[in-house]
Amino acid sequence: MAKKILIVGGGLAGTIVGNGLCRQLHHEMAAGSVAITMIGASDTHMYQPGLLYVPFGRMRESELFREQRKVLNRHVPYYIDPAKHIDVDKKTVTTESGKSYDYDFLVIATGSRIRPDNIPGMTEGGHWFYDLEGARKMRDALDKFEGGKIVVNINAPHKCPVAPLEVTFMLRDYLEQKGLLDKSEITYTYPIGRLHALEPVAAWTVPAFDRASIKSETFFNTKSVDAKAKTITSEEETTLEYDLLITIPPHTGQQVILDSDLGAGGWVPTGRHTLLRDGSDNVFVVGDTTNLPISKAGSTAHFEADTVVDNIASLIKEDRWARQYDGKVFCFVETGLNSGTYVWFNYTTPPNPGPPSQMIHWFKLAYNRLYWLSARGLL
């Protein structure tokens, strides 16, 4: 009887797992002793970090998408039929069309979603770039902007920890290029008492904001937005006026995780080294949907997925574990439209970002194209 591996979610983590397992288990798949199936919500695979460039006209929308079936190894059947209920006791996943898939190994890779509706007034008053529709609206708003107060507002939790600074610096350069910098004021808000979650990045940002004349309000956790009055108010009782509000909305996990009672907020309790769902020995969790206190980032998804590939393949081929996930995260940080740096860390090595350079920015631009090799498990 074939060992069945079911991957729920066709984003980066799920796709790397599917492609990596095909590479390591191709003999077993050819012999019929292993079968891998993926279910997901879309026929396209989106390069999410590219959304940052869309409002500033730096990437065309079409550059963000490929057909998922062309990114995924052709030996993995892919069904566009989102999971509706995951039953880890019965080892079955039921989909929206009513189909059921049983499994020997399950990989939950359902990602995260933005919830601007969780803040009163945010949907009406805010702009964001975390989905395509939002990026388009933000692009239109920036096209029409003729100067004034811009608030760049960050909410917890959110994916892509460096995006708050990236969008702020890119916005500043964009306004300068349009001749609007002298007529504009940017105020950046952040939930904790410094400018970024990563201490060395926050320390680097203080003088960078000073040089760029960017104002800031720390300890700002958004309570509500008044879209008519154009004000935003925090739990800490600060109110800011804006002419344009750019937000990174709070995120949750997907509805199926909530409906399946797999984790509060849609975040699945996960072993920090094994990446097994707490309480399961055959359910792996990768990417944004874990509850791990770690960056929700593409690189996290990538390194987690690589670990899961090695472990599932090793369990099937050799009946043993291969290795643990060490918490590795690697993120580029765009520090403007023409410069960038990067930061990496893991559970035991703290971050230590280097000075920004044009070279690293160019490497990030190159990675915007090389991403597809990562998704296919080649990089």
Add this chain to the structure above:
Amino acid sequence: MSERTRIDARGAYCPGPLMELIAALKLVQVGDEIEVLSSDKGSANDIPEWVKKVHHEMVGITKEDGHWSIVVRKAK
């Protein structure tokens, strides 16, 4: 009956213990407690500072073997 959630943020550099607490408070009920384990000594100052600003309650901070246990109660 109030519940207690534990967040093991030891070795968590990003987004870090306070951001994890802020996210977790959105998911629990008033009266519930959240215990944050942190290996970063700054958390023992950052977390109480923020809790006071937003009018939640500090239940206690204890230093244990190489880390801090910080317990907060959601008050509103």
